[in-house]
Amino acid sequence: MDSMVVKKVLDLTPPKPNPTFEMYVNYGYTPEYCVQNGIYPTIGGDEYKRDKYGWPWTSTPIEGVEGTRPIFVSIKSITTESGDAEKMWEVLNVSGDGTFSMPVYSDVPVGRYQISLTFTNEGYTQDVNNCFTIIVK
Numbered sequence: 001m002d003s004m005v006v007k008k009v010l011d012l013t014p015p016k017p018n019p020t021f022e023m024y025v026n027y028g029y030t031p032e033y034c035v036q037n038g039i040y041p042t043i044g045g046d047e048y049k050r051d052k053y054g055w056p057w058t059s060t061p062i063e064g065v066e067g068t069r070p071i072f073v074s075i076k077s078i079t080t081e082s083g084d085a086e087k088m089w090e091v092l093n094v095s096g097d098g099t100f101s102m103p104v105y106s107d108v109p110v111g112r113y114q115i116s117l118t119f120t121n122e123g124y125t126q127d128v129n130n131c132f133t134i135i136v137k
Contacts, residue, residue, distance in 0.1 A: 003133040004059040004100060007047065008110060015045025050104050062098025062131070067121050073098050076116040076127055083111025083136060092134070100132065110136050 021041045024034050031041065049055065065071060073094050078085040091106045094117065102108070115132040118125060 002059065002062065002131070003135060004057060006057045006102065006108075006134060006136045008136060010047040010051050010104075012048050012051055013044060014048050015042035017041065018043045054104055056101045056103055059100040059132070062117070065098065065119060067119070067124065070096070070121065072096060072120045074118045074120070076118045076129075078113055078115055079130075080111045080113045083109050083113055085113065088113050088134070100134065102134075108136050112136075 018039065018041055021031075021034050021039050024039055025031060034040070062073070073096060075089075075092065075094055078088050078092070080088070087106070087108045088102075091102045091108060092115075093101050095101070098117065100115070113134040113136070114130040115134065116127065116129040117131055118127050120126075
């Protein structure tokens with residue numbers, strides 16, 4: 001089962017210079033080489049950037065869906081024991097590849113939300129219950 005964590009309170013600490021990046025550049029490596037090898041000029045600040053640019057919370061696409069394209073994905077149901085499913089319905093979106101997104105800020109209360117999906121293509125429909133979990137903390 002796939003999941004996505006959504007934080008209600010963001011760490012708004014700005015990114016800091018990465019000393020490892022600076023060390024490699026001082027050794028003569030190009031900045032492009034460093035970035036290609038996963039050494040970035042700054043560290044941290046992911047939530048700072050999410051807040052600054054309004055980047056939504058986004059999941060990876062649902063995997064393992066087979067069938068003739070195009071396949072359409074829709075939310076069948078949202079259940080929760082401790083949150084508010086109606087508020088989640090208002091803000092949650094799912095795209096054609098099964099990627100979930102929701103705004104960086106919302107009034108969805110803290111809780112675990114189980115998402116059931118309906119997959120449809122020409123002539124076929126398949127429901128998959130409780131295939132995704134969104135944890136709002």
